[in-house]
Amino acid sequence: MTLHRNLIAGAWTEGADETQNINPSNLSDTVGVYTRADEAQTEQAIQAAQEAFKTWQFSTIQQRHDALDFIGNEIIARKEELGKLLSREEGKTLPEGMGEAVRAGQIFKFFAGECLRIEGEKLDSVRPGVGVEITREPVGVVGIITPWNFPIAIPAWKIAPALAYGNCVVMKPADLVPGCAWALAEIISRSGIPDGVFNLVMGRGSKVGQTILSNRGVVAVSFTGSVQTGATVAQACAARGAKFQLEMGGKNPMIVLDDANLDNAVDCAVQGAFFSTGQRCTASSRLIVTEGIHDKFVAAVQARLEKTVTDDALKEGVQIGPVVDKSQLDQDLSYIEIGKKEGANLVTGGELLNRDTEGFYLSPALFTEVTSQMRIAREEIFGPVASVIKVEDYDEALAVANDTEFGLSAGICTTSLKYASDFKRKSEAGMVMVNLPTAGVDYHVPFGGRKGSSFGSREQGRYADEFYTTVKTAYTLPL
Numbered sequence: 001m002t003l004h005r006n007l008i009a010g011a012w013t014e015g016a017d018e019t020q021n022i023n024p025s026n027l028s029d030t031v032g033v034y035t036r037a038d039e040a041q042t043e044q045a046i047q048a049a050q051e052a053f054k055t056w057q058f059s060t061i062q063q064r065h066d067a068l069d070f071i072g073n074e075i076i077a078r079k080e081e082l083g084k085l086l087s088r089e090e091g092k093t094l095p096e097g098m099g100e101a102v103r104a105g106q107i108f109k110f111f112a113g114e115c116l117r118i119e120g121e122k123l124d125s126v127r128p129g130v131g132v133e134i135t136r137e138p139v140g141v142v143g144i145i146t147p148w149n150f151p152i153a154i155p156a157w158k159i160a161p162a163l164a165y166g167n168c169v170v171m172k173p174a175d176l177v178p179g180c181a182w183a184l185a186e187i188i189s190r191s192g193i194p195d196g197v198f199n200l201v202m203g204r205g206s207k208v209g210q211t212i213l214s215n216r217g218v219v220a221v222s223f224t225g226s227v228q229t230g231a232t233v234a235q236a237c238a239a240r241g242a243k244f245q246l247e248m249g250g251k252n253p254m255i256v257l258d259d260a261n262l263d264n265a266v267d268c269a270v271q272g273a274f275f276s277t278g279q280r281c282t283a284s285s286r287l288i289v290t291e292g293i294h295d296k297f298v299a300a301v302q303a304r305l306e307k308t309v310t311d312d313a314l315k316e317g318v319q320i321g322p323v324v325d326k327s328q329l330d331q332d333l334s335y336i337e338i339g340k341k342e343g344a345n346l347v348t349g350g351e352l353l354n355r356d357t358e359g360f361y362l363s364p365a366l367f368t369e370v371t372s373q374m375r376i377a378r379e380e381i382f383g384p385v386a387s388v389i390k391v392e393d394y395d396e397a398l399a400v401a402n403d404t405e406f407g408l409s410a411g412i413c414t415t416s417l418k419y420a421s422d423f424k425r426k427s428e429a430g431m432v433m434v435n436l437p438t439a440g441v442d443y444h445v446p447f448g449g450r451k452g453s454s455f456g457s458r459e460q461g462r463y464a465d466e467f468y469t470t471v472k473t474a475y476t477l478p479l
C-alpha cells in the first residue's frame with residue numbers, strides 16, 4: 001500500500017514510523033498506511049511554519065480568500081469520496097460522513113468570505129490631532145491538535161480561520177484517523193498557499209503533540225479532545241505563555257417537559273444521544289424527563305431504538321455505525337456495567353452485535369431510574385449510551401440539567417414559550433437548543449461551552465477571530 005507522508009515545508013516527507021488505519025466496521029479492511037513523525041520532524045515543521053510566517057502574515061486578503069475558496073469548493077465537489085473515507089476510518093454512517101465533508105467545505109468557504117471582512121476601528125484620540133487605529137493581526141504559528149470523532153470538520157474549523165487571518169499552521173490529527181487529515185492536506189497543498197504555511201504532522205500525541213505544546217515557536221494551540229489531555233495542553237501552554245483554546249467533554253442534558261411534542265422529543269433524543277454512535281461532545285447523554293410524559297417517552301425511545309439499524313457504516317439504511325475502536329468499546333461496556341451496579345435499569349441495548357464483518361458493534365443502550373449522582377450521569381462515556389433521569393417539574397429539571405461539571409450544549413423539548421425562554425436564560429451551557437437535538441450545529445456561528453467543557457474564546461463563525469488574531473492599537477500624530 002502507498003505510504004501517506006507528512007507535509008512539511010511543501011514536501012511530502014516520511015516519518016520515523018508508520019501506522020495502519022483500520023476500518024472499525026470491518027477489521028480486515030485497511031484504509032491506508034500513514035507515516036508518523038517523531039519529535040525532530042515536528043520541530044522541522046514548526047521551523048518551516050516560522051519561516052513561512054515571515055511573508056504569509058503580509059499576504060493579501062485576496063490570496064487567502066482564493067486559497068480557502070479553492071479548498072472549500074474541492075471538498076464539496078468530492079463529498080462522496082471524502083465522506084466514504086471518513087466513514088471507513090471513523091465509523092460514522094455514509095450520510096453522516098458525507099454531511100461532515102460538506103460541512104468542512106462550507107467552513108472553508110465561510111472563512112474565504114471572512115478574509116474579505118476583517119475589520120478594524122478608527123477612533124479619535126483624547127489628545128488633539130491624534131488618531132487611533134485598532135487592527136487585528138495574525139498571531140504567528142498555530143498548533144492544531146484534533147480528536148478522532150470529527151476527522152474532517154474539526155480540522156477544517158481550526159485550519160480555515162487560522163489561514164484566513166494570516167497565520168501558519170502545524171496540524172496534528174488524531175492517530176486513529178489520519179486519512180481525512182491527509183486528504184485535506186493534499187487539497188491544501190494545491191490551493192496556492194506558499195510552502196510551509198500549512199504543515200501536516202501525523203503521529204502520536206506523546207511525541208508530535210508534546211513537541212507542539214513545548215516548542216516556543218508555536219505561539220497558540222487550538223485543541224479538541226479529552227478533559228485529561230486538555231489539562232496537559234493548558235499546563236504546557238500556560239507555563240510558556242502561549243495562547244490556548246480547549247474544547248473538551250460534555251454531559252449534555254436534554255429536558256423533556258410534559259407539554260413536549262412527543263414525536264419531536266423522541267427524534268431529538270435518538271438523534272442527539274445515539275447518532276454518530278454517541279461519539280460527540282454535544283451528545284444528549286442525560287435525558288431529563290418530567291413525570292407526566294416519562295413512561296410514554298421511554299417506551300417510544302425504546303421502540304425506536306429497537307428498530308434502529310446498527311451495522312457497517314457504509315451499508316445503505318444503516319443508522320448507527322460501529323464504535324471507533326476497541327479501547328472506546330471497552331470504555332462503553334465498562335460504563336454499562338457501572339450503570340447496572342449503581343442500580344440503574346438497562347431498558348434496552350448495551351450488547352455486542354455480530355454482523356457480516358468483524359467490527360466494534362454495540363447496540364444503543366438506554367438506562368432509566370438514573371439519579372444525578374450516578375457516575376453514568378456525571379462522566380462522559382462517549383458512546384451510544386444515554387440515561388433517563390425522572391424529575392417532578394421544570395424547576396427540578398433545570399437544577400438537574402445544570403448539576404454537572406460540564407457546560408457545552410443543553411436542550412429542552414417543550415411547547416411552552418415561558419419554559420423555553422427561561423431555559424435559554426438559565427442554562428449553564430454555551431449552546432442551547434429548543435426542540436432540536438443537542439448535537440449537530442451550524443457552521444457559521446460560535447461553537448463552544450462553559451465550565452469544564454471549554455476554555456478560551458469561541459470557535460467558528462466570526463468569533464473565531466478572537467483566537468486567531470491579536471489586537472494592535474496604533475496612535476498617529478500627522479506632521
Ligand SMILES: NC(=O)C1=CN([C@@H]2O[C@H](COP(=O)(O)OP(=O)(O)OC[C@H]3O[C@@H](n4cnc5c(N)ncnc54)[C@H](OP(=O)(O)O)[C@@H]3O)[C@@H](O)[C@H]2O)C=CC1
Nearest residue numbers: 146147173174175204205209210225226229248249281382
Ligand atoms: N469532546 C470531544 O470532542 C472529544 C472527547 N473525547 C474524549 O476523550 C476520550 C479519549 O479520546 P482520545 O482521542 O484518545 O482523546 P485525547 O484527548 O487523548 O486525544 C485528542 C488529541 O490529542 C492528542 N494527544 C494525546 N495526548 C497528548 C499529549 N500529551 N500532548 C498533546 N497532544 C496529545 C491525541 O493524539 P493521539 O491520537 O496520538 O492520542 C489527539 O490528537 C474519549 O473517550 C472521549 O471521552 C475524544 C474525542 C473528542
Ligand SMILES: O=C(O)CCC(=O)C(=O)O
Nearest residue numbers: 279280281282439440441
Ligand atoms: O454536534 C456537532 O455538530 C459538533 C460536535 C463536536 O464538535 C464534537 O463532538 O467534537
